[in-house]
Amino acid sequence: MSAKRPLETHDDDRDPIDRVIQMAETVHKELGPGLSESTYRNAVCVLLKEEHIKYTAEQVIVVTFRGEFVGQLRADIVVDGSLVVELKCVARIADQHVAQTRAYMRRIVCEKREVCGVVLNFGPVSALEVRKI
Numbered sequence: 001m002s003a004k005r006p007l008e009t010h011d012d013d014r015d016p017i018d019r020v021i022q023m024a025e026t027v028h029k030e031l032g033p034g035l036s037e038s039t040y041r042n043a044v045c046v047l048l049k050e051e052h053i054k055y056t057a058e059q060v061i062v063v064t065f066r067g068e069f070v071g072q073l074r075a076d077i078v079v080d081g082s083l084v085v086e087l088k089c090v091a092r093i094a095d096q097h098v099a100q101t102r103a104y105m106r107r108i109v110c111e112k113r114e115v116c117g118v119v120l121n122f123g124p125v126s127a128l129e130v131r132k133i
Contacts, residue, residue, distance in 0.1 A: 023047040024120045028128040040122045055079045061107045075104045084117035
């Protein structure tokens with residue numbers, strides 16, 4: 001799924017990560033805790049689409065070793081080719097979640113700007129947990 005307008009050309013002057021975090025907070029507030037990761041992903045994608053922000057859900061990232069395909073990763077959401085959004089529904093964001101997001105970031109090529117990331121945890125607590133990378 002993709003929408004048309006690039007993130008950096010939107011009328012909103014906020015940092016792209018902060019805009020996505022605000023969208024996730026809206027989703028968390030409206031849906032509450034306890035749902036599946038895919039449900040939260042789909043809801044965040046609804047808001048990205050409403051804002052005409054370019055994104056790809058479940059983007060496949062190829063992993064090679066010495067020029068040979070050895071596997072693939074699947075990023076939850078990649079916004080405008082340069083922001084990896086990793087969603088979790090766990091008690092707390094752990095170092096392994098940050099490492100996973102960094103692995104995605106290293107393998108995404110964006111000629112326009114540096115790739116950044118954020119882990120968003122829709123876990124069992126009332127507030128969204130956020131870790132910017």
